[in-house]
Amino acid sequence: MRRRSAVKTLALAAGSTLVGRNLAQGAAPKRGVVDGGAVDTPAILVDTTRCLGCRMCERACAEANGLPEPPKSVEPGVVRDTSETQWTVVNRFETENGPVNVKRQCMHCLQPACASACLTKAMHKTAEGPVTWDPDKCMGCRFCMLSCPFDVPKFEYDSPNPRIMKCQMCWSRLEEGEVPACVQNCPAKAIVFGPRSEMLELGRERIYASPEKYVHQIYGEHEAGGTSLLYLASVPFEQLGFRTDLSTESYPALTTEFLYSVPLVDIALPVFLLGLAKAAKGRHEPESEVDR
Amino acid sequence: MSQSAIALRNSFQTLLDFGAFLRREMRPKGRILTPFNVITVAIMLVAVVVLVDRFAHGLGAVTNLSQEFPWGIWIAFDVITGVAFAGGAYVLCFMVYILGMEKYRPILRVTVLNGFLAYVFYSGALLLDLGRPWNVVNPIIGNSFGVSSVMFLVAWHFLLYTLMEFIEFSPAIAEWAGWKRLRVTLHGLTLGAVILGITLSSLHQSGLGALFLMARDKVHPLWYSEFIPIMFLISSVFAGLSMVIFEGSISHKVFHHRLGRDLKRRHSEIVLGLARICAGTLLVYVFLQVIVFVHGQRWAFMLTGWGSWYLVENVGFVLLPLVLFLAGIRLENTRVIGTAALLTLLGIVLNRLNISIIAFKWYAPVRYVPTWQEVVVTLAVISAELWVFRWIVNRMQVLDIAPLRSVKDSDVERLHASAA
Numbered sequence A: 001m002r003r004r005s006a007v008k009t010l011a012l013a014a015g016s017t018l019v020g021r022n023l024a025q026g027a028a029p030k031r032g033v034v035d036g037g038a039v040d041t042p043a044i045l046v047d048t049t050r051c052l053g054c055r056m057c058e059r060a061c062a063e064a065n066g067l068p069e070p071p072k073s074v075e076p077g078v079v080r081d082t083s084e085t086q087w088t089v090v091n092r093f094e095t096e097n098g099p100v101n102v103k104r105q106c107m108h109c110l111q112p113a114c115a116s117a118c119l120t121k122a123m124h125k126t127a128e129g130p131v132t133w134d135p136d137k138c139m140g141c142r143f144c145m146l147s148c149p150f151d152v153p154k155f156e157y158d159s160p161n162p163r164i165m166k167c168q169m170c171w172s173r174l175e176e177g178e179v180p181a182c183v184q185n186c187p188a189k190a191i192v193f194g195p196r197s198e199m200l201e202l203g204r205e206r207i208y209a210s211p212e213k214y215v216h217q218i219y220g221e222h223e224a225g226g227t228s229l230l231y232l233a234s235v236p237f238e239q240l241g242f243r244t245d246l247s248t249e250s251y252p253a254l255t256t257e258f259l260y261s262v263p264l265v266d267i268a269l270p271v272f273l274l275g276l277a278k279a280a281k282g283r284h285e286p287e288s289e290v291d292r
Numbered sequence B: 001m002s003q004s005a006i007a008l009r010n011s012f013q014t015l016l017d018f019g020a021f022l023r024r025e026m027r028p029k030g031r032i033l034t035p036f037n038v039i040t041v042a043i044m045l046v047a048v049v050v051l052v053d054r055f056a057h058g059l060g061a062v063t064n065l066s067q068e069f070p071w072g073i074w075i076a077f078d079v080i081t082g083v084a085f086a087g088g089a090y091v092l093c094f095m096v097y098i099l100g101m102e103k104y105r106p107i108l109r110v111t112v113l114n115g116f117l118a119y120v121f122y123s124g125a126l127l128l129d130l131g132r133p134w135n136v137v138n139p140i141i142g143n144s145f146g147v148s149s150v151m152f153l154v155a156w157h158f159l160l161y162t163l164m165e166f167i168e169f170s171p172a173i174a175e176w177a178g179w180k181r182l183r184v185t186l187h188g189l190t191l192g193a194v195i196l197g198i199t200l201s202s203l204h205q206s207g208l209g210a211l212f213l214m215a216r217d218k219v220h221p222l223w224y225s226e227f228i229p230i231m232f233l234i235s236s237v238f239a240g241l242s243m244v245i246f247e248g249s250i251s252h253k254v255f256h257h258r259l260g261r262d263l264k265r266r267h268s269e270i271v272l273g274l275a276r277i278c279a280g281t282l283l284v285y286v287f288l289q290v291i292v293f294v295h296g297q298r299w300a301f302m303l304t305g306w307g308s309w310y311l312v313e314n315v316g317f318v319l320l321p322l323v324l325f326l327a328g329i330r331l332e333n334t335r336v337i338g339t340a341a342l343l344t345l346l347g348i349v350l351n352r353l354n355i356s357i358i359a360f361k362w363y364a365p366v367r368y369v370p371t372w373q374e375v376v377v378t379l380a381v382i383s384a385e386l387w388v389f390r391w392i393v394n395r396m397q398v399l400d401i402a403p404l405r406s407v408k409d410s411d412v413e414r415l416h417a418s419a420a
């Protein structure tokens, strides 16, 4: 029940923000922090205190996306990274509060560095929220990998027809009104899917309800200008393998100045050079070359 | 009827003549079994085998690229460093065509040729690195414009600039082929091509630096700053001119028989002038580095190993060549200047590799080191470029100012008259 209404709200939210978002995407990225409430895309709240570490989501993800089955058992203490064959991984961290399980995948940034890096728009933030990859457009330059602050996109180096691999938030399932496979298959309800504003609210509610249980931060609320993956945890995030030194400004904003200056230079410099050439010509003796 | 038949036969004859001319010109000049030829051919043959492997089994088969290091030397050296080295063309065009510094005209053509070939071969090398090269047309034919992408802008400015360089060089081709009218037309395009070329250059040189702006948390803070684009632009000036000095000293020996009178006479005077500009721009660069250093509060890193490495780059390969340039100018010693140029070039290699490979993901436990295959392919690209360069220099009027005799005054007047 709740799920259906969430999807409806989402569709509404997506529709109402469509126009504005399209505008924003056509132009150079906007500077500054994105207000999570203003762009109400779908989001996923991961409550690491609830995660059992059963890795059901890993299996569900592989199944939904046609990826090889994840390893049956994993070595304790080894932090695995997502890879070209595994779009999401759950790692166990031993902390002062006991073991904490953390599911990682693409953060689906509100203003994704990968999409702004992509010169073919193969990497693309859809109006519905997920950041997706289009095999017919990508030329395999791997600039998205270089730019993503979370090092999420992975590349199939061992294939003559390589793809960029990363979580795409099950965009085709969303289109059919379903929730992402990992969310659906989590037995502990540690992963919740819904509009970002609601997810933020839910996160805050949980923190307020049991302040001694949570650190008072929702990772992803501001990181990299805000992401669609939001995290709750009982210990500081740097102990769970999260980068906490990231900018709260969106990453595409780092290139805004350069991108804005390009058309200016393209127009102004030739005019200036022409003037300079004319002025300089007067100062020099007539040139010897015939065809001037 | 018969007249058009004659015209047809004539043009057919012209075509045949040109074919014969081409065939004649295709033949190698000079000895074939030289050490240079033997070594470069061997390198290129090995590279072909490597590339077959690469396209059959993917990049992972021949490179050490990884999820941590998506860019290796095929990008960091071939493209990012190579483009800085090719910066001499736009700087010299600016000096000669815009500022009217006629003194440098004798080295203009060879520099433009070098720049053009560099771009053609580097973009070629870029295709080898692309995972899905068959989609490379997407951002070009417009079915997928990523206008908010720095890479998109760099690609377009790169492409158009290569075209401009071709136009700038094309009169030499027309002279060689004996197309007098075409030469006049092409020459008429030069100023326009130069102006656009300088604009496109300033943007793609800085754009290569801007590629790393979003890698803010991956490049070591001693190398990252928001000023990377400007630093790349300024360093492309002294990098490009140092390359001109360096190449000049080599082609002086290798292509002595092809040197024009003007170039022989004025060579050291030209080198001195170039050294002055190198020193000036190096000074600006150092000044900027100091500002960025203070602004970025970089002294915090100076006591680490990275701090020493930073000093190696900026003292050994920026300050030292600056001092040598100044000394060379004072002593009017082209040998000292040549050393300074060489050090500057090495400094550029260091700087570009630091940003894109060495100090990139400086915290990563596993480093990227190129495989021998990556090195061989890089050497093969350079070899192929040198072959084409030699072929052209041995045939076209490159190492001198454009010859006056190739176009007669009367030709030009006639053309102007017909245009009016």
Ligand code: SF4
Pocket: A106, A107, A108, A109, A112, A113, A114, A115, A131, A147, A148, A149, A150, A151, A152, A153, A166
């Ligand atoms: S986490 Fe990386 S790959 Fe995912 S949306 Fe953000 S920038 Fe793109």
Ligand code: SF4
Pocket: A114, A117, A118, A119, A120, A121, A122, A123, A133, A137, A138, A139, A140, A141, A142, A143, A144, A145, A164
């Ligand atoms: S590798 Fe593909 S998706 Fe990534 S930036 Fe390049 S073209 Fe875009």
